[in-house]
Amino acid sequence: MSFTLPLDRVEPRDRDRVGGKGYALARMARQGLPVPDALLVTVDAYRQYLRHTGIGEAVALEINRKIAGEMRWEEMWDAALRIRNLFLRTPLPGSLRDELARAIDARFRGAAVVVRSSAPGEDSAKASFAGLHESFVNVRGTESILDRIRLVWASLWSDAALLYRQELGLDVATSTMAVVVQEIVAGDRSGVAFSVSPEDPSRSVIEAVHGLNQGLVDGSVEPDRWVIDRGRGRILSHRPATREKALFAADSGVEARALPAALAGTPPLEPEDVLRVFRTVMDVEQFFGSPQDMEWTIRSGSLYILQARPVTADGSDGDKRAWYLTLRRSFENLKALRQAVEGKWIPAMVYDADTLAGTDPAALSDQDLASEIERRRSLHEKWHDIYYAQFIPLAHGIRLFGQVYNDALRPADPYEFMDLLGGTEMISLERNRLLARMAARIRNNPHLAGSLRQGALAGIDPDFDADFETFSRTFGDLGCGTNRCFSGQDALVGLLLRMAEAPPARERFDAGAIEGRREAFLKSFEGDARQRAAEILDLGRASYRLRDNDNIHLGKIEGALLAAVDEGRRRLARTWGIAASALSAEDSVRALRDPDWRPQEGARQPEGKRPAAGLRARQLRGQPAGPGVARGTARVISGPEDLLEIRAGEILVCDAIDPNMTFAVPLAAGIVERRGGMLIHGAIIAREYGIPCVTGVPGAAELIRTGDRVSVDGWLGIVTIEASPSL
Amino acid sequence: MEEMETLRGRLDAMLQSQRLAVLSTAGAGGAPYGSLVSFAAPGTGRLLFATTRATRKYENLRADARVALLIDNRRGEEADFHETLAATALGRAVELTGKDREEGIAVYIAKFPFLEEFVRAPSCALFRVDVERWIMVTRFQNVIEVNPLP
Numbered sequence: 001m002s003f004t005l006p007l008d009r010v011e012p013r014d015r016d017r018v019g020g021k022g023y024a025l026a027r028m029a030r031q032g033l034p035v036p037d038a039l040l041v042t043v044d045a046y047r048q049y050l051r052h053t054g055i056g057e058a059v060a061l062e063i064n065r066k067i068a069g070e071m072r073w074e075e076m077w078d079a080a081l082r083i084r085n086l087f088l089r090t091p092l093p094g095s096l097r098d099e100l101a102r103a104i105d106a107r108f109r110g111a112a113v114v115v116r117s118s119a120p121g122e123d124s125a126k127a128s129f130a131g132l133h134e135s136f137v138n139v140r141g142t143e144s145i146l147d148r149i150r151l152v153w154a155s156l157w158s159d160a161a162l163l164y165r166q167e168l169g170l171d172v173a174t175s176t177m178a179v180v181v182q183e184i185v186a187g188d189r190s191g192v193a194f195s196v197s198p199e200d201p202s203r204s205v206i207e208a209v210h211g212l213n214q215g216l217v218d219g220s221v222e223p224d225r226w227v228i229d230r231g232r233g234r235i236l237s238h239r240p241a242t243r244e245k246a247l248f249a250a251d252s253g254v255e256a257r258a259l260p261a262a263l264a265g266t267p268p269l270e271p272e273d274v275l276r277v278f279r280t281v282m283d284v285e286q287f288f289g290s291p292q293d294m295e296w297t298i299r300s301g302s303l304y305i306l307q308a309r310p311v312t313a314d315g316s317d318g319d320k321r322a323w324y325l326t327l328r329r330s331f332e333n334l335k336a337l338r339q340a341v342e343g344k345w346i347p348a349m350v351y352d353a354d355t356l357a358g359t360d361p362a363a364l365s366d367q368d369l370a371s372e373i374e375r376r377r378s379l380h381e382k383w384h385d386i387y388y389a390q391f392i393p394l395a396h397g398i399r400l401f402g403q404v405y406n407d408a409l410r411p412a413d414p415y416e417f418m419d420l421l422g423g424t425e426m427i428s429l430e431r432n433r434l435l436a437r438m439a440a441r442i443r444n445n446p447h448l449a450g451s452l453r454q455g456a457l458a459g460i461d462p463d464f465d466a467d468f469e470t471f472s473r474t475f476g477d478l479g480c481g482t483n484r485c486f487s488g489q490d491a492l493v494g495l496l497l498r499m500a501e502a503p504p505a506r507e508r509f510d511a512g513a514i515e516g517r518r519e520a521f522l523k524s525f526e527g528d529a530r531q532r533a534a535e536i537l538d539l540g541r542a543s544y545r546l547r548d549n550d551n552i553h554l555g556k557i558e559g560a561l562l563a564a565v566d567e568g569r570r571r572l573a574r575t576w577g578i579a580a581s582a583l584s585a586e587d588s589v590r591a592l593r594d595p596d597w598r599p600q601e602g603a604r605q606p607e608g609k610r611p612a613a614g615l616r617a618r619q620l621r622g623q624p625a626g627p628g629v630a631r632g633t634a635r636v637i638s639g640p641e642d643l644l645e646i647r648a649g650e651i652l653v654c655d656a657i658d659p660n661m662t663f664a665v666p667l668a669a670g671i672v673e674r675r676g677g678m679l680i681h682g683a684i685i686a687r688e689y690g691i692p693c694v695t696g697v698p699g700a701a702e703l704i705r706t707g708d709r710v711s712v713d714g715w716l717g718i719v720t721i722e723a724s725p726s727l
Numbered sequence: 728m729e730e731m732e733t734l735r736g737r738l739d740a741m742l743q744s745q746r747l748a749v750l751s752t753a754g755a756g757g758a759p760y761g762s763l764v765s766f767a768a769p770g771t772g773r774l775l776f777a778t779t780r781a782t783r784k785y786e787n788l789r790a791d792a793r794v795a796l797l798i799d800n801r802r803g804e805e806a807d808f809h810e811t812l813a814a815t816a817l818g819r820a821v822e823l824t825g826k827d828r829e830e831g832i833a834v835y836i837a838k839f840p841f842l843e844e845f846v847r848a849p850s851c852a853l854f855r856v857d858v859e860r861w862i863m864v865t866r867f868q869n870v871i872e873v874n875p876l877p
Contacts, residue, residue, distance in 0.1 A: 056805065061808055061867055063866075064809040565735055615731050615734065615874075617870070617871055617872075618870040621867070621868045696780060716868075
């Protein structure tokens with residue numbers, strides 16, 4: 001069993017040991033086609049590493065935390081993040097390391113290389129994994145190459161690759177990975193060629209950019225595009241690109257540089273070059289006997305084939321892959337998204353929220369109230385859609401920063417990077433600080449506490465009154481849930497009184513500690529890379545902050561809708577009685593407009609899922625989302641009224657928490673949530689206060705009952721129901 | 728949640744497919760003692776096992792009828808950590824006599840025909856465990872308590 005094979009030693013029986021990409025390169029080299037020299041690291045090396053280090057079972061434990069269908073992609077990302085860190089921090093066993101190092105030294109002698117994934121079955125005519133596994137361009141030195149090999153192995157377990165394999169019905173457990181270590185050809189023009197156009201089988205397509213082709217492959221550099229008549233070998237059309245920048249090899253890795261004017265004005269290929277690439281891809285097609293998708297580069301006039309794979313037969317697979325590819329967004333893509341969200345969407349959303357606040361539903365006639373409910377509902381729908389399309393993807397900025405941080409510092413805790421994002425100016429934290437300040441005033445002023453208990457709201461402490469007024473104006477009614485508002489001021493006063501009885505909660509981060517971590521992170525980069533790292537951190541912080549804040553703004557619009565619906569229900573209660581409180585927004589509008597209208601007997605909401613009879617959860621496995629251990633009495637949140645009932649030291653258990661609900665978190669000793677992932681709001685706010693948190697617990701809010709004695713292990717992601725008074 | 732719905736079925740299947748259980752008894756001063764026993768399961772509420780009367784476990788059971796039995800489907804491989812289903816039965820062991828013993832022996836040798844001589848020997852005691860509760864572990868750390876069906 002050998003861990004490496006040079007291209008000229010690969011036999012047909014080695015196909016599954018070197019993967020599709022490596023095997024195709026070996027066959028082309030034998031045929032005399034122009035491919036760069038390469039060393040193939042076989043799947044035996046991957047398997048040996050897994051077996052020897054025990055990582056194989058560690059990975060299995062990660063991805064089997066729960067039934068695959070119950071894992072959201074955010075949880076997949078969490079698992080992928082932990083798995084990647086495992087690979088980053090686990091060195092190669094000595095003998096394997098020595099053999100790989102010897103072979104790499106002997107072949108490349110310090111020259112720069114490209115380290116590419118080559119998973120068996122990765123590129124077949126049925127499915128393409130192009131872009132889902134990682135490749136590293138311009139890697140120099142044996143140690144760095146060995147390092148990147150482990151990262152390519154780890155990319156077998158990226159969330160995108162995991163989800164895509166699941167979608168294709170491929171067995172995750174038996175998947176394996178070979179690696180191509182290829183001499184770098186720093187071409188001055190590069191691109192891709194499809195021997196058969198995905199749009200028209202009688203044509204070929206060639207795309208080209210100046211510099212290296214990574215920019216084209218990851219979508220950050222727009223290519224020139226030619227369409228060629230396959231039969232006659234004639235160029236049918238040329239669509240020039242707006243040529244602004246290109247990727248070039250840096251000291252290590254690649255960097256984008258602006259194109260000099262002369263190059264920007266020139267297509268990367270002359271017509272004769274286009275035809276040369278065309279003839280080559282046709283040769284490759286003929287050689288393999290099927291349509292091919294080829295990456296190529298031209299250096300000083302010589303053409304090289306970097307890789308070739310079958311064009312995926314079923315076009316729909318390509319479309320599906322495109323979705324999974326969006327899970328890996330580039331820095332440039334995210335920067336543009338951030339600009340749009342911060343510069344355009346948030347101000348527009350705040351404007352809409354403020355406009356709504358200017359109309360008092362109570363002052364409207366029934367007919368006008370009906371119209372107002374409709375207006376608010378359509379605005380809410382609009383912002384809800386924008387939220388999903390524009391705001392949610394921005395969370396990838398946090399992921400991007402996390403990966404850069406972990407690659408640079410390789411911390412024992414894969415979530416350490418979150419500390420650098422904390423303490424940003426989140427509206428939910430400002431709201432909680434104001435609550436804490438009011439609670440402190442009550443704590444220090446027994447007279448004020450007594451007066452509040454008796455229901456007198458104003459006149460004892462003018463500062464408290466001012467804060468109370470500010471709070472109500474800025475944050476509205478805390479009791480607004482997803483269905484209705486119910487609370488009024490009494491609930492807020494009750495919450496404040498309980499907060500005053502508990503010791504004050506502390507935010508975990510202070511500016512000094514964050515600054516120290518920031519410096520440590522930036523110091524691990526040099527030169528231009530440091531500037532880039534600072535920009536990625538800035539993007540990460542903005543993504544983190546916006547992830548909470550956009551919800552608060554959206555919550556205001558939702559609150560305005562609910563306030564109008566509630567006003568409608570109040571009026572309808574005169575004729576409808578208690579039934580009015582169950583009316584939907586739509587039915588309220590109908591009833592306000594037509595006093596004689598009555599709803600159809602409709603199907604009732606299905607009951608929540610309950611565990612099977614005679615079964616009781618004792619311990620539930622989720623995802624670790626906030627380190628620490630807490631024990632306490634469970635407070636299960638089924639509606640906003642439960643949230644206002646929370647007592648200090650309780651464990652908050654919920655299906656899904658949004659930033660409009662996190663005001664209760666400082667009172668909680670621990671948090672358990674059904675929705676998974678470390679970027680959910682419960683986890684974000686838990687980290688801010690250093691509260692143990694476990695997310696991704698299937699059925700948490702049904703399996704745990706209010707009053708259960710619960711232990712939350714935020715290190716390992718486990719919740720134990722120690723005792724249940726209901727039994 | 729989905730897992731909980733299929734758990735009873737998985738327990739039933741495992742009780743049929745597995746042959747050996749780890750039996751825990753309490754010795755002098757409550758000292759724990761573990762031993763491997765063959766078991767038969769007429770249902771999730773009752774388990775049968777046999778032991779000769781000169782054994783430690785027999786002595787322990789005479790003094791304290793409380794037992795735990797661990798049944799699992801591990802294969803002795805690394806993958807056991809994420810794949811194994813483990814079920815611990817908590818309950819009391821009663822030595823069967825007379826007609827109960829004869830009926831029990833019939834169930835026992837239907838599963839273990841090669842143990843007929845052993846279980847029919849006058850020196851061998853057949854016990855029935857009345858299971859009060861099952862504690863089932865899946866996916867390394869998911870723990871669900873299951874009441875046996877009557």
